[in-house]
Amino acid sequence: MSEHATHAAVLDAIRFDANGLVPAIAQQHDTGEVLMMAWMNRDAVIETLTTRRVCYYSRSRKGLWRKGETSGQTQHLHEMLVDCDGDTLLLRVHQEGVACHTGRRTCFFRAARDGGLVEVAEPLVSPEALYGHSHG
């Protein structure tokens, strides 16, 4: 049986948008921390379920984005969940290191407080350490 046939029930339940994409929320499986939100196409869903390493679709680079391929900050899939109407995925993962390209554990580090935005998390590593001289 091919991988596509194996994952047919999951793929059938997902309502990809007009661009063939679905939003995917990554959450650290044990702490509950919401790490990031990115997009997946059909191939990214199949690759993620097959390899158990999270692969997104990069809208800016127009291609598969194997999280951590450049930075080493990979996400290991524990469980993929599909929401009630099939238009959002929740990925319960183990995040190696940090999820955010700024070096913070989570991308959600700016909180709306007192009419402004306050940074509520510090970088754990420098972007230079993650990506070398340029962020790519």
Added chain:
Amino acid sequence: MSEHATHAAVLDAIRFDANGLVPAIAQQHDTGEVLMMAWMNRDAVIETLTTRRVCYYSRSRKGLWRKGETSGQTQHLHEMLVDCDGDTLLLRVHQEGVACHTGRRTCFFRAARDGGLVEVAEPLVSPEALYGHSHG
């Protein structure tokens, strides 16, 4: 100072998409449970920050969607966070009752397991109890 001026820093940090919308993830603030994902427009963000009750934008009804207005299952805002590139919001909330129109606590109740989808949460209330005779 108007409410718009009060929330200007937050609104300026959000990159609304071509349809004027931004995805918003709702998470129960104390348990970490991811409840749902929906969309907000500018007015929904302002109303949510002003009233501290979560208001989305319904793409199907093309209007503001005050969560719980029909069902009583309101979401009280504890904190709104903006991600690193401003294109996703995380709402840390207190969810009254259930978030999902199926009567389940969370919309993410179908898990990809063994090549299929398995329901991992039961309804806590019936949709009829939430919405009366028809779901609307």
